[in-house]
Amino acid sequence: MNTIITLGRQLGSNGKIIGKELAEKLGYKFYDKEIIGRIAKENGLSEAVFSEMDEKPTTSLLYSLVMGVQSTKGLYYQYNDFLNGDNLFRLQVDLIRKIAKEGPCVIVGRCADYILRDEPGLISLFLYADTESRVKTLMERDGTSEKEARGAVSKADKRRSNYYNFYTNRTWGNVNNYNLCIDTASLPKDECVKFLLSYIKEKEKTFID
Numbered sequence: 001m002n003t004i005i006t007l008g009r010q011l012g013s014n015g016k017i018i019g020k021e022l023a024e025k026l027g028y029k030f031y032d033k034e035i036i037g038r039i040a041k042e043n044g045l046s047e048a049v050f051s052e053m054d055e056k057p058t059t060s061l062l063y064s065l066v067m068g069v070q071s072t073k074g075l076y077y078q079y080n081d082f083l084n085g086d087n088l089f090r091l092q093v094d095l096i097r098k099i100a101k102e103g104p105c106v107i108v109g110r111c112a113d114y115i116l117r118d119e120p121g122l123i124s125l126f127l128y129a130d131t132e133s134r135v136k137t138l139m140e141r142d143g144t145s146e147k148e149a150r151g152a153v154s155k156a157d158k159r160r161s162n163y164y165n166f167y168t169n170r171t172w173g174n175v176n177n178y179n180l181c182i183d184t185a186s187l188p189k190d191e192c193v194k195f196l197l198s199y200i201k202e203k204e205k206t207f208i209d
Helices: 015-026 034-043 047-053 062-068 073-079 085-102 131-142 146-168 189-204
Strands: 004-009 029-031 105-108 122-128 180-183
Touching: 004 015, 015 029, 015 105, 015 189, 029 034, 029 085, 034 085, 085 105, 122 189, 131 146, 180 189
Parallel strands: 004 105, 004 122, 029 105, 122 180
Antiparallel strands: none
């Protein structure tokens, strides 16, 4: 049985950095934007096009197919012979499930906690922080102004929550959706990683092959 760690995160919570460090220390594969690149490569399509639609919900006839998760690629492409958010999400569903079978991994965002909710080796995490800490992180990391950082935080929260809520019928960031939620501003980054490593190792002891 593979351990699959899914990581939801707020922008500015250092979620991606922490997730990558967890993967490195555990020796697990790490997936974030890599998912987009792999989808593009496996389907002979442009990664730039997929990236533009990444984590953006769209309303279409394909939504019912996405939620049914029983259709084949040929079936959902015959409804609309163009790329949109629903097509991308359906491709992500297929790939995320495939990745989960390939070996232990850390997957950032993309509703992976919901897609893999029936996997026995799933550990779902959500990383968050207070707004001021997130704004400060973006200003230091990206060299943006305070106004730009606040705008980015607000926009990312709206986009990610809309995307997650649309495709899962759950509420993004709701503690009931995850095994563990952690305020990354409450501890130094290295301590957050140590804490999560300890939690993951203890959680793995409860898994039954």
